[in-house]
Amino acid sequence: MNAPGYFISFEGGEGVGKSTQARLLGDWLAGLTGREVVLTREPGGTALGEELRAAVMHGQDMGPRAEALIYAADRAHHVETVVRPTLERGGIVVTDRYLDSSVAYQSGGRDLPAHEVEHISLWAARGLRPDVTVLLDLEPGYAVQRRAAAEGKGGLDRLERAGLDFHTRVRNTFLERAAADPDRWVVIDAAASIEDIQAQVRVDVAVRLGLTPVVVEATGIEGPGSDPEEDAS
Numbered sequence: 001m002n003a004p005g006y007f008i009s010f011e012g013g014e015g016v017g018k019s020t021q022a023r024l025l026g027d028w029l030a031g032l033t034g035r036e037v038v039l040t041r042e043p044g045g046t047a048l049g050e051e052l053r054a055a056v057m058h059g060q061d062m063g064p065r066a067e068a069l070i071y072a073a074d075r076a077h078h079v080e081t082v083v084r085p086t087l088e089r090g091g092i093v094v095t096d097r098y099l100d101s102s103v104a105y106q107s108g109g110r111d112l113p114a115h116e117v118e119h120i121s122l123w124a125a126r127g128l129r130p131d132v133t134v135l136l137d138l139e140p141g142y143a144v145q146r147r148a149a150a151e152g153k154g155g156l157d158r159l160e161r162a163g164l165d166f167h168t169r170v171r172n173t174f175l176e177r178a179a180a181d182p183d184r185w186v187v188i189d190a191a192a193s194i195e196d197i198q199a200q201v202r203v204d205v206a207v208r209l210g211l212t213p214v215v216v217e218a219t220g221i222e223g224p225g226s227d228p229e230e231d232a233s
């Protein structure tokens, strides 16, 4: 554990519902624990990160190594200025993507060696790993349809344009990493409804973080989870 705080990451492909579920979990954890909760994302969790996000996702084309280093630079600054200070204050950080996205996209997708991509990320983050990682798993074609139905989405960015084979390799890399480290990862079928997914996320995260007694005390229910339909919108 990253005592005294908790560090939770959401991972998965494009449009699988990561930001929706991260927001709902953050609201629930704030009410449940009374702790500071910081909802953030990579790339783009800082002002510098927003500039790096624009360059890597919407800028000119670049090779896989340049791409990997931009994501790592974003992570280094994000961890140094947002994530670690929050954890040191005893807060909870819920991030939409973290270092497992680098391994899934820049290694699984772009074919760089996985151990090198992971090493660069861990160097950037000075070894900080999440306490819990929630993988929202969805077949890539399905997620693309869901995103296309969403209002206000512009054209596809550099990563989204990479094609179905690329996104299938990304998905498989996430699944392999989750299978290899079941103590850290929770895998959830993202084809379910927002409410059902959130209920499952709450149960699994509370158990992994040892928050089950807090949930029982707060709700009187002998098991983690409250009613996600109340605040899921």
Ligand SMILES: Nc1ncnc2c1ncn2[C@@H]1O[C@H](COP(=O)(O)OP(=O)(O)OP(=O)(O)O)[C@@H](O)[C@H]1O
Pocket: 013, 014, 015, 016, 017, 018, 019, 020, 021, 096, 146, 147, 149, 150, 151, 190, 191, 192, 193, 194, 197
């Ligand atoms: N379980 C779900 N069922 C149906 N639609 C969903 C579900 N979860 C999220 N959505 C919708 O799908 C769209 C994408 O969701 P969201 O932005 O949370 O995904 P994301 O994984 O963060 O996307 P991105 O990869 O683009 O950042 C939104 O319009 C959202 O309302």
Ligand SMILES: Cc1cn([C@H]2C[C@H](O)[C@@H](COP(=O)(O)O)O2)c(=O)[nH]c1=O
Pocket: 013, 014, 015, 042, 043, 057, 071, 096, 097, 098, 099, 101, 102, 103, 105, 106, 159, 160
């Ligand atoms: C952190 C990280 C992200 N990516 C990719 C994954 C997505 O295509 C975009 C981020 O956009 P989203 O709105 O969160 O879907 O960047 C990556 O390739 N490597 C990374 O380390």
